[in-house]
Amino acid sequence: MTTLRAITLLLLFMVATTECKKCAFKAIFNFGDSNTDTGGFWAAFPAQAPPHGMTYFNKPVGRATDGRVVVDFLAQALNLPFLSPYLQSIGSDYKHGANFATLASTVRLPQTSLFVTGVSPFSLEIQLRQMKEFKAKVDELPRKGKSNLPSPNIFGKSLYTFYIGQNDFTGNLARLGISGVKEFLPQVVSQIASTIKEIYALGGRTFWVLNLAPIGCYPAFLVQLPHNTSDIDQFGCLISYNNAVVDYNNMLKAALAKTRKELVDANVVYVDTLSVLLELFQHPTSHGLKYGTKACCGYGGGLYNYNQQVFCGNTKQVDGKTVTAKACKDPQNYVSWDGVHATDAANKLTAYAILNGSYFDPPFPLHKYCDIQPIG
Numbered sequence: 001m002t003t004l005r006a007i008t009l010l011l012l013f014m015v016a017t018t019e020c021k022k023c024a025f026k027a028i029f030n031f032g033d034s035n036t037d038t039g040g041f042w043a044a045f046p047a048q049a050p051p052h053g054m055t056y057f058n059k060p061v062g063r064a065t066d067g068r069v070v071v072d073f074l075a076q077a078l079n080l081p082f083l084s085p086y087l088q089s090i091g092s093d094y095k096h097g098a099n100f101a102t103l104a105s106t107v108r109l110p111q112t113s114l115f116v117t118g119v120s121p122f123s124l125e126i127q128l129r130q131m132k133e134f135k136a137k138v139d140e141l142p143r144k145g146k147s148n149l150p151s152p153n154i155f156g157k158s159l160y161t162f163y164i165g166q167n168d169f170t171g172n173l174a175r176l177g178i179s180g181v182k183e184f185l186p187q188v189v190s191q192i193a194s195t196i197k198e199i200y201a202l203g204g205r206t207f208w209v210l211n212l213a214p215i216g217c218y219p220a221f222l223v224q225l226p227h228n229t230s231d232i233d234q235f236g237c238l239i240s241y242n243n244a245v246v247d248y249n250n251m252l253k254a255a256l257a258k259t260r261k262e263l264v265d266a267n268v269v270y271v272d273t274l275s276v277l278l279e280l281f282q283h284p285t286s287h288g289l290k291y292g293t294k295a296c297c298g299y300g301g302g303l304y305n306y307n308q309q310v311f312c313g314n315t316k317q318v319d320g321k322t323v324t325a326k327a328c329k330d331p332q333n334y335v336s337w338d339g340v341h342a343t344d345a346a347n348k349l350t351a352y353a354i355l356n357g358s359y360f361d362p363p364f365p366l367h368k369y370c371d372i373q374p375i376g
Helices: 003-017 038-043 069-078 124-140 151-156 164-170 173-184 185-201 219-224 239-262 273-282 344-358
Strands: 026-032 097-099 158-163 208-209 267-271 291-295 317-318 322-323 333-338
Touching: 003 038, 026 069, 026 124, 026 151, 038 124, 069 158, 069 344, 124 151, 151 158, 158 185, 164 173, 164 239, 164 333, 173 239, 185 208, 185 239, 239 267, 239 273, 273 291, 273 333, 273 344, 333 344
Parallel strands: 026 097, 026 158, 158 208, 208 267, 291 333
Antiparallel strands: 317 322
């Protein structure tokens, strides 16, 4: 039995036998891109359509997947509601945190323009500004009757999560190549570290930073990125690109270790989601899945079921024919939803592994802060 499979079974036993107790974390504040966006991008630019959300919500709800993203599962396990997007004005409840993540966000926003095609204007710097504005409003607004805002003392009792950097890495690969991208990655990790320090100054004390996923296993990049057959490993993933991801993650890990020494009373935790997702892509059947490097929602069939001319849910003219990128009937069997993002099933397994604590560096005793609640 693989380590991840054993962790999944252990955690399922734990959540089934745990009594409900209060959690030390009263809120989650999340910063990220489409991997943890719970509706921010589509609140700003309404356009999402089926089949997104089909597995869990039965309709599109702003997630770039068929169901829930990792931060949904983390909130559920800590007995907190799903995070409302900061940009969503209708129906939001911020008493237990807010989600600043948006699809296509980067750590570094290109300086040439406020909005670059294919890149969200809500970079990590903007998300931090939104966080500061949010806290300022919470601190200054009077409490009269019911409110959808948290109490002012919640910021020191919150978990701050980061899952961002993938678009900085992949957005320039085709144009600059691996060596070109590596030149500005130190600025990316530096920006993440400085953001943690600024939130620390606002009262934050617990930070989880999820590292970069194995992009060399994603169907979209297997189709789009230039490579030779010798660059494909036994699992069908791109060796050189995944090696570059490891280099970035090592850089991020070192930056967080330095930040940890500077913030001695804070928990600055590096979360190795790369290892979790790599295991799922390489051995999907060991975890109740069937397909690793093949997208559920796409067009073209074959090894990857991905065509960069027509994205999931869209209808386009391809080679003179009108085609639609449709979803498979069994997304619970796939790691990849649309070639770029994980399925609800893969996100759940990733969350299980994270919550177990085996992928934290340094070790973080989550069970001492909160009992992990069942997640369906």
